[in-house]
Amino acid sequence: MKAVVFRKYGAPGVLRMENVEKPLPRDDEILVRVHATTVSAADWRFRKAAPFFVVRPMIGLLRPKKNNTLGLEFAGTVEKRGANVTQFRERDRVFGSMGFRMGAYAEYVCVGENRLLAVQPRNATDEEAAAIPFGGISALHFLRRAKIAAGQNVLVYGASGSVGTYAVQLAKHFGAHVSAVCSTENLELVKSLGADEVIDYTRQDFSKAGPVYDIVFDAVGKSGLRRSMRVLKRGGVLVGVGLSSILGGLWARMKGYRTVSGGMARSQPGDLHFLKSLVEAGKIRPVIDRRYPFTDIADAHRYVEAGHKKGNVVIVIAKRPPAANPTPGARLEV
Numbered sequence: 402m403k404a405v406v407f408r409k410y411g412a413p414g415v416l417r418m419e420n421v422e423k424p425l426p427r428d429d430e431i432l433v434r435v436h437a438t439t440v441s442a443a444d445w446r447f448r449k450a451a452p453f454f455v456v457r458p459m460i461g462l463l464r465p466k467k468n469n470t471l472g473l474e475f476a477g478t479v480e481k482r483g484a485n486v487t488q489f490r491e492r493d494r495v496f497g498s499m500g501f502r503m504g505a506y507a508e509y510v511c512v513g514e515n516r517l518l519a520v521q522p523r524n525a526t527d528e529e530a531a532a533i534p535f536g537g538i539s540a541l542h543f544l545r546r547a548k549i550a551a552g553q554n555v556l557v558y559g560a561s562g563s564v565g566t567y568a569v570q571l572a573k574h575f576g577a578h579v580s581a582v583c584s585t586e587n588l589e590l591v592k593s594l595g596a597d598e599v600i601d602y603t604r605q606d607f608s609k610a611g612p613v614y615d616i617v618f619d620a621v622g623k624s625g626l627r628r629s630m631r632v633l634k635r636g637g638v639l640v641g642v643g644l645s646s647i648l649g650g651l652w653a654r655m656k657g658y659r660t661v662s663g664g665m666a667r668s669q670p671g672d673l674h675f676l677k678s679l680v681e682a683g684k685i686r687p688v689i690d691r692r693y694p695f696t697d698i699a700d701a702h703r704y705v706e707a708g709h710k711k712g713n714v715v716i717v718i719a720k721r722p723p724a725a726n727p728t729p730g731a732r733l734e735v
Contacts, residue, residue, distance in 0.1 A: 404507035405698050407471070409464050410450040410457075413702035418695075421470075424511040431489050431512055432481040436527040436721055438472045438505040440698070440705045440714045441535045441563065447471055447503065448702065459501070472505025474498050476521060476531035478721070486514045494521040496530035497673065498538070506698065508718060519673040522680040525687070527721055532687040532713035536563035537676040539642060540571050540620075542666035547616045547638040551576025556607065556614045556632065559621030560596065561587035563688075564642055566712045568618050569594045570685040580614070582607050582624075587711055590688070608632050616640060642666070688712025695719075 402423045407415045426432040448471060450456040460468045476496040479489050489495060497518035499505050512518050517538070521530040549555065555572045559565045560581035572579045573595040581596035588599050600607045608628035617629045618640045629639050679685045690711040693701040695718045705714050 402508040403695070404470050405472075405695070406469050406506075407448055407465060408469065410448065413445075413448070413699040413706070415448065416471075416699045416702065421507070423509050426481055426483045426486075426511045427513075428483040428485040429513055429515070430483045431479050431486055431495070431514060431518075433475065433477045433495060433510050433512060434480045435475050435477040435505060435508060435510055435718050437477070437531040437718060438475045438716045439531055439535065439563075440693075440701045440716060441473050442705070443473050443501070443535070444471045444503075445702050445706045449706075468501070468503045470504050470506050472499065472503055472507065472716075473501075474531055474534040475505035475510060476527040477510075477719075480509070482514075488514050489518075489520070494527070494530075495519065496521045496527075496533060498534040498668075506716070517668050517673055519677055522677045524681055524683075528689060528692060528715045528717065529687045532563075532689055532715055533676055533680065534673060536567045536687075536713065537571075537685070538668050538672055539564045539666040540567035540618075541672055541676065542668065543618065543640045543642060544568065544571055544575065544616075547618070547640050549575045549577060549616060553577045553615035554580070554612065554634075555616045555618060556580045556582065557596075558582045558607065558617065558619045558624040558629075560591045560594075560599075561711050562620055563710075563713050565620035566591075566594055566688045567685065568620055569596050571679075572616075572618070574679065574684050577616075580607075580612065590711060594686075594688075613637075618642075689715055691715070692717055 403418055404421045405416050406419050409415055447456055479491050479493040479495055482489055495518060504510050555577040557565055557568045560569050561583040569579055569581050579596050580598040581591045582600045582602050583591050585601050585603055591599050608631045613632050613634045615634055616638050617633055620642050692715045695716060698716055701714050
């Protein structure tokens, strides 16, 4: 089978298409024919080894010895199941996450049936389903950690990215009043996701706008700790997504600031099914910015690393024949 691998850290050019051995499922695994995956922030950071002190101890100090096939999330079809698998059948349309062992930049992957895996939403295409796990699970984890409740005022900074688009929609689902910060070109997109107010950061400093918030959700790590603290209510929660927020959180606590949440997202049992149910009910939707063929994955990495994508960037590995998908998903891209 074909897979995209990287043998050294560096720019997108280190990604290479190679022929590798097709995996065989263990008794508790399914073999998935991958139709779509994405380029997430985790993918390009692993490729580039950024931050150095986190990535290299995980997969190799001098070069990637483990996890040298990237790809965090995927959607596809079950081709074969192990002897002990009971939750999935052959030809089921599934989607899920490989976790930080990665591996979805390949024509086939083996996934344990009890990992982050579910049957796709009935109203989503493969490409849309592949764009759900990373952003959706991250936003859900941090909003729950912040103890979001109906009636709260929530600010989402970086509202047009993969995590941000889900944070806006999930906060609205939980009954919050949502203010969203993004660039001029993304204002209409974020409004369409349900934001009550949209702040254009190129024209207005959100920390001087006047309102105060129960939760400030920084989806991209660029809101600025002092600015965010300035608009938090007493006892409010600052949510910073990603590893960089950990140091900021420690500093804030040392200085006696309000509670800060941060770090890496972790899924709970049922999270993917919860997100699936919201997609099927029309409560949330994946946002797709661009689609790239498998052969152009390096170009997709360049685009995502530049930091201007809207929602998700999808890699199309194999198109599903029309007859195999009698109920096509709604068009949910921008």
